[in-house]
Ligand SMILES: Nc1nc2c(ncn2[C@@H]2O[C@H](COP(=O)(O)OP(=O)(O)OP(=O)(O)O)[C@@H](O)[C@H]2O)c(=O)[nH]1
């Protein structure tokens with residue numbers, strides 16, 4: 001899906017007679033920004049590339065490209081890890097993020113993924129702000145074949161999470177996935193609600209949630225970075241789920257998110273079907289960026 005995203009960069013570095021000079025680095029920076037990399041991150045990447053070219057006396061554009069790929073992989077490998085396991089069951093993963101980014105869909109896809117790994121999964125409908133949100137999760141639960149713990153609209157989300165953890169213990173569930181609201185009457189309310197959910201989890205488990213996954217919509221570019229900052233201030237975000245990667249021709253913001261936020265990207269969503277979720281693989285991602293279409 002990202003195939004050829006960096007095709008222009010490839011073209012730029014493919015011409016053999018291309019001399020390795022300031023103009024080349026300027027063009028590179030510009031092409032990175034066109035692919036949705038922030039200026040800050042583009043300048044950093046090209047700065048390091050420039051330095052490596054000087055240090056290793058690289059004279060060949062092909063070599064510059066290989067060096068650039070190595071640098072991008074290194075950047076994305078920083079802090080890279082798979083989903084956290086819990087020291088004792090159940091593992092509890094909360095999904096947070098602004099409305100419409102794909103939290104509920106990502107939960108369904110994650111539940112499906114975990115089920116295929118033979119895990120017992122339970123969903124907690126802690127977005128109680130809208131009745132439709134509870135019903136949506138219920139429908140996904142039926143599709144995946146996992147139970148949903150719910151209360152009625154307007155009930156306390158932290159109480160739903162409490163119920164879910166008790167149910168998980170009674171039913172020997174391995175993983176609880178917690179859906180949360182993306183919008184309340186005010187942003188302050190939302191952040192307070194998330195903190196309360198986290199306090200209940202910590203009290204019940206004797207440890208913080210095993211993951212607090214911030215869902216970001218890949219098509220929103222720089223806005224995703226500012227959303228991440230807001231949530232990071234309220235709760236200890238441990239990882240990112242990047243949704244809707246199928247809907248963007250860019251994807252350079254993956255580099256920006258990693259570089260500016262230092263939160264590992266753990267899962268990527270690539271569509272609306274249950275199968276459309278996979279662990280993020282930095283090496284495969286960078287290879288695809290430069291791949292021929
Ligand atoms: N193309 C595509 N669409 C997606 C993906 N993930 C989610 N969507 C769509 O995005 C829309 C919003 O998804 P939801 O899962 O309802 O988002 P949410 O964050 O739970 O939204 P709220 O509950 O309103 O806060 C739906 O139409 C989904 O089908 C994805 O990876 N690719």
Ligand SMILES: [Mg+2]
Nearest residue numbers: 103104127133
């Ligand atoms: Mg939702």
